[in-house]
Amino acid sequence: MPKSPLSIAFSxxxxxxxxxxxxxxxRAILEALKQSEAKVTGVAEVSVVLTDDEEQRELNRQWRGFDKSTNVLSFPQIEPFGPVGGLLGDITLALGTVQREADEMGISFNDHFTHLMVHGFLHLLGYDHLDDDEAEEMEGLETEILRTLGIADPYADS
Incomplete structure (x- = not known):
């Protein structure tokens, strides 16, 4: 089996x-990497941190100025759409928020977790959803990645 193009540090x-x-x-990150067509140049690593709503709230307040928890945060360490090498960044997820959202949407925890991993990783690469064009591009790519992984379009009802 070939070595993965990047390593994932999981905490x-x-x-x-x-x-x-x-x-x-x-699985989610590697499929997102493949479909984004980003090229890994040398050793590359992503950090994934699974935390609780309290820690996520503090991170969101400190780094984004929002005093509330959120499902996923991404902290890129590379230039948007630049070479993919070294530490790409950190992705943090909050258990309570992820579980509550999955329950509210009536989907499995793993499907929602997979979507958020794809979403968070695409942010590390430079994708965003600050305006309608960016959102359309990012959501379209997410939807295609998730389809490949056997997960329904999370934006179908939005």
Whole structure:
């Protein structure tokens, strides 16, 4: 089996996260990397941190100025759409928010987690959704990646 084009450092900072998410995260990130057509130049690493709503709220307040928890945060360490090498950045997810959203949408936890991993990783690469054109491009790519992974379009009802 060929070596992965990037390594994923996985940390769990809160109790309650289901087992087996490392494989789910790796599958999501590698498919996003493949479909984004980004080229890895040398050693590349992504950090994934699974935390709770309290820590995520503090990160969101400190780095984005929003005093509330959120499902996923991305902290890119590379230039948008630039060479993909070295530490690409960090992706953090909040257990309570992810679970609540999955329940509200009536989807499995793993499907929602996969979507958020794809979403967070695309942010590391430079994709964003600040305006309608960016959102359309990013959501279209997310939808195609998720389709490949056997997950329904999360934007179908929005």
């Amino acid at each position: 769990v900072n809160a109790d309650g996260w289901p087992d087996g998410l490392e494989a789910v995260a790796e």
